[in-house]
Amino acid sequence: MTVTDPTGEDSYRTSAQASTMYSDSNHPKRGRRNRSTELQSLLDEASKYNSHYEYDMPRGFLRDRSVKEDIRQEEIERPxxxxxxxxxxxxxxxxxxxxxxxxxxxxxxxxxxxxxxxxxxxxxxxxxxxxxxxxxxxxxxxxxxxxxxxxxxxxxxxxxxxxxxxxxxxxxxxxxxxxxxxxxxxxxxxxxxxxxxxxxxxxxxxxxxxxxxxxxxxxxxxxxxxxxxxxxxxxxxxxxxxxxxxxxxxxxxxxxxxxxxxxxxxxxxxxxxxxxxxxxxxxxxxxxxxxxxxxxxxxxxxxxxxxxxxxxxxxxxxxxxxxxxxxxxxxxxxxxxxxDFLHIVYTRSIFPQYRRLRQYEAFSNYVYGELLPGFLTEAFSKCQLNPNKIFMDLGSGVGNCVVQAALECGCNLSFGCEIMPNASDLSEAQYGELIQRCKLFGLKLPSIEYSLRQSFIGNKRVDELIPVCDVLLINNFLFDSKMNLQVEKLIQNAKVGCKIITLKNLRASGYTINFYNLDSVLNRLRVERFDLKEDSVSWTHSGGEYYISTVMETMDESLFDPSLRQRSTRKPTRYTR
Ligand SMILES: C[S@@+](CC[C@H](N)C(=O)[O-])C[C@H]1O[C@@H](n2cnc3c(N)ncnc32)[C@H](O)[C@@H]1O
Missing domain, CATH: 1.10.260.170 (434 Repressor (Amino-terminal Domain))
Structure with a gap:
C-alpha cells in the first residue's frame, strides 16, 4: 500500500521544525519556545521507542532472528x-x-x-x-x-x-x-x-x-x-x-x-x-x-x-x-x-568479529542494526537503482547495503559513510573478502567507496556526492532529533529526483510550511509510505513501515500552514482584462 505524505506516528520532525522555528534569539517569546522545544524533544525521544515496532534495537545487531535461549554455544561463541x-x-x-x-x-x-x-x-x-x-x-x-x-x-x-x-x-x-x-x-x-x-x-x-x-x-x-x-x-x-x-x-x-x-x-x-x-x-x-x-x-x-x-x-x-x-x-x-554470495562474504568477514558491533552506547545514534537483503532488494527496485545511478548509505554499518547495491544493481558508485571504528574495520574486512570472492566467482565488482571512521556531517566527500546522488539510504530508525535536523540540512542540496529511503518519515506528521522553514528541502519532498514486511530488519521480526521520499522541483502546496493562510493580509490577486 502506498500513501502519499502520511500522517504517521513519527513526531521527531516536529522537534526539528520547532528548532528551526525558534532559532531567532531576538524573538520575544523565545523563553517559552525553548521550553516548548525541550518538551517536544522529550516527547520525541519517548515516542521513538514505539511498542508498535516490538523493537529490540539496542540488543539487536546482527541479522539474527527466531532465536531460542537454549542455543548451544560452540563453534563460534555468541554472548x-x-x-x-x-x-x-x-x-x-x-x-x-x-x-x-x-x-x-x-x-x-x-x-x-x-x-x-x-x-x-x-x-x-x-x-x-x-x-x-x-x-x-x-x-x-x-x-x-x-x-x-x-x-x-x-x-x-x-x-x-x-x-x-x-x-x-x-x-x-x-x-x-x-x-x-x-x-x-x-x-x-x-x-x-x-x-x-x-x-x-x-x-x-x-x-x-x-x-x-x-x-x-x-x-x-x-x-x-x-x-x-x-x-x-x-x-x-x-x-x-x-x-x-x-x-x-x-x-x-x-x-x-x-x-x-x-x-x-x-x-x-x-x-x-x-x-x-x-x-x-x-x-x-x-x-x-x-x-x-x-x-x-x-x-x-x-x-x-x-x-x-x-x-x-x-x-x-x-x-x-x-x-x-x-x-x-x-x-x-x-x-x-x-x-547467497554476499552471505558467504558476510560469514567470513563479519561473523568472526561480530561482537565488536555490540560496542555502542545504547539508545544513541550509533546503535547498530541491519536492513536485510530481501528488504533492500525491494527498496532498490522501487527506487529503480541501476548502473547509471549513484547510491549512498549514510551510516553504512559494516557496508551490507553498499555491497548489495553494487552487486545487485551495478551502481555507478556505491558509497558508504560510517563513524564507528569497529563497524568501519568490519566494512574494510567485508570489502576485502568481497574483492577476493568476486574474482573467485568471476564477478565484476562495481565501484565502491567508503568514508570510514568519519561522520557524514561536515564530511567533504559526502557534501560533494549529495548533489549528484540518485538514491540515498538513511537508516534513521533511532536517530535523535538533533541528528534528524542535521540530516535535513545535509539533504538540502540533494538533486531533484533523488530518492531517499528511510525507516522514519523525514517529515513529521502535521508538518506545515511556514515563514521559518520556507527554504527547507522538506517542503519539496514527495513522501511515499510503504509497508515494511516482517523480517526486513535484523532487530525485530515485526514489520512496520518505511519511506521513500523523492526530491521535487517545487514545493508541495498542500503543506502550507492553513492558519497562516487564513491570517494572510495579502489581497487576493484579481485577474482583469
Ligand atoms: C542502524 S545502523 C545501519 C547500518 C546499515 N546502514 C544498515 O541499514 O544495514 C546505523 C549506523 O549509522 C552509524 N552512524 C550514526 N551516526 C552517524 C554519523 N553521524 N556518521 C556516520 N555514521 C553514523 C552508526 O554507527 C551505525 O553503524
Whole structure:
C-alpha cells in the first residue's frame, strides 16, 4: 500500500521544525519556545521507542532472528544476551519456516531447538536444525523450481516469470527425484541482477586463482577440534582448477550458527544453474543435487562427502574453454544467487568479529542494526537503482547495503559513510573478502567507496556526492532529533529526483510550511509510505513501515500552514482584462 505524505506516528520532525522555528534569539517569546522545544524533544525521544515496532534495537545487531535461549554455544561463541527470544509473529514462524524465509544470513543465524543428539537419535526436524529449506512444505511458499512458481511478492515491478533456470535442468531434477527439495531458496526473491555481472575478461585472462579468500573452516575450527566425526572436504572451484575451498562436514554438531553443508549445497546448485555448460549441469543435476539433498536430509555424512567428490570430478572433467564459452552466453543471473554470495562474504568477514558491533552506547545514534537483503532488494527496485545511478548509505554499518547495491544493481558508485571504528574495520574486512570472492566467482565488482571512521556531517566527500546522488539510504530508525535536523540540512542540496529511503518519515506528521522553514528541502519532498514486511530488519521480526521520499522541483502546496493562510493580509490577486 502506498500513501502519499502520511500522517504517521513519527513526531521527531516536529522537534526539528520547532528548532528551526525558534532559532531567532531576538524573538520575544523565545523563553517559552525553548521550553516548548525541550518538551517536544522529550516527547520525541519517548515516542521513538514505539511498542508498535516490538523493537529490540539496542540488543539487536546482527541479522539474527527466531532465536531460542537454549542455543548451544560452540563453534563460534555468541554472548547469550544476543539471543533474546523475540515474540513470534502471527504467522507462527517455526525454525523451518524461518530457514526458508531467510536468504542471505540464514546459516549463521538459525537456532537450535534443543541439544544435539547423536546420529540416529535426532527427534527434531533435521532440516530445521540445519537451516536448510524444505521445499515440500506448502507453508514455505516454495513450490517447484520452475520459473512459473517464482514469486514476485518481494519485488514490485519485477519480472515474475523471469527465467531463473534452464527449464530442462529443472525438470531433470524433478524427474530424477520426484521431489522438489533444494538448498537454494529459489523462490524467495524474484528478479535478476541489473547488469552484466560476469567478468569474462578476468576469467579469460586468468586460468589460475591467486587470491586468498577466507576459508569456511575458519568458522568451524572448534568443531573440528572437538568432534571426531568431522570430515574435511574440498569443494572444487568451477573457474579455477587450482582452487578448492575446505569445509568441515559434520551433522552431529549444532549447525544453526553456521552450516557448511547447506552452503556447499547452494553453491553446487548455483554452479549447475548458472556456471556449468548444459551437459555438465545436467550431470550435476541428475547425479549430485538430488542425492546431496537426500544425504543432507538423512544426515548421511559418508554419502554427502562422496557426492562432493562426485561433483568435483564432474567439474574437473570440463575443459576450461567450454566454461568460458558457456559463460559468454549467460544473460541472466538471479538476484537470489547474489544474496547467497554476499552471505558467504558476510560469514567470513563479519561473523568472526561480530561482537565488536555490540560496542555502542545504547539508545544513541550509533546503535547498530541491519536492513536485510530481501528488504533492500525491494527498496532498490522501487527506487529503480541501476548502473547509471549513484547510491549512498549514510551510516553504512559494516557496508551490507553498499555491497548489495553494487552487486545487485551495478551502481555507478556505491558509497558508504560510517563513524564507528569497529563497524568501519568490519566494512574494510567485508570489502576485502568481497574483492577476493568476486574474482573467485568471476564477478565484476562495481565501484565502491567508503568514508570510514568519519561522520557524514561536515564530511567533504559526502557534501560533494549529495548533489549528484540518485538514491540515498538513511537508516534513521533511532536517530535523535538533533541528528534528524542535521540530516535535513545535509539533504538540502540533494538533486531533484533523488530518492531517499528511510525507516522514519523525514517529515513529521502535521508538518506545515511556514515563514521559518520556507527554504527547507522538506517542503519539496514527495513522501511515499510503504509497508515494511516482517523480517526486513535484523532487530525485530515485526514489520512496520518505511519511506521513500523523492526530491521535487517545487514545493508541495498542500503543506502550507492553513492558519497562516487564513491570517494572510495579502489581497487576493484579481485577474482583469
Ligand atoms: C542502524 S545502523 C545501519 C547500518 C546499515 N546502514 C544498515 O541499514 O544495514 C546505523 C549506523 O549509522 C552509524 N552512524 C550514526 N551516526 C552517524 C554519523 N553521524 N556518521 C556516520 N555514521 C553514523 C552508526 O554507527 C551505525 O553503524
Amino acid at each position: 547469550r544476551e544476543s539471543f533474546v527470544p523475540r515474540k513470534k509473529s502471527k504467522s507462527s514462524r517455526s525454525n523451518k519456516n524461518d530457514a526458508n524465509y531467510k536468504t542471505k544470513r540464514d546459516s549463521l543465524t538459525e537456532t537450535s531447538g534443543g541439544s544435539v543428539k547423536s546420529l540416529g537419535s535426532q527427534k527434531r526436524s533435521r532440516k530445521a536444525r540445519s537451516g536448510k529449506r524444505n521445499a515440500n512444505n506448502p507453508q514455505n511458499g516454495i513450490g517447484a523450481l520452475t520459473p512459473m512458481t517464482l514469486s514476485s511478492q518481494d519485488v514490485e515491478g519485477s519480472d515474475a516469470t523471469a527465467t531463473y533456470l534452464d527449464d530442462s535442468r529443472v525438470r531433470n531434477q524433478e524427474k530424477q527425484t520426484g521431489e522438489k527439495s533444494t538448498f537454494a531458496n529459489w523462490s524467495a526473491i524474484a528478479g535478476n541482477v541489473q547488469f552484466d555481472i560476469l567478468d569474462l575478461e578476468y576469467v579469460r585472462s586468468h586460468s589460475l586463482f591467486e587470491g586468498t579468500p577466507t576459508s569456511s573452516t575458519v568458522l568451524t575450527t572448534r568443531r573440528r577440534e572437538k568432534s571426531p566425526q568431522v570430515v574435511t572436504v574440498k569443494l572444487q572451484s568451477v573457474l579455477f582448477e587450482n582452487y578448492q575451498e575446505e569445509y568441515d562436514i559434520c551433522f552431529t554438531r549444532d549447525l544453526n550458527i553456521y552450516n557448511p553443508m547447506s552452503e556447499i549445497g547452494k553453491i553446487v546448485e548455483y554452479m549447475a544453474a548458472i556456471f556449468l555448460p548444459s551437459y555438465y549441469a545436467a550431470k550435476v543435476q541428475n547425479e549430485v543435487i538430488p542425492f546431496m539433498n537426500k544425504a543432507f536430509d538423512e544426515e548421511n555424512i559418508q554419502s554427502f562427502v562422496q557426492l562432493v567428490e562426485r561433483y568435483n570430478q564432474i567439474v574437473l572433467s570440463i575443459k576450461r574453454q567450454e566454461i568460458v564459452d558457456h559463460l559468454s552466453t549467460v544473460k541472466r543471473i538471479p538476484t537470489i544467487f547474489i544474496h
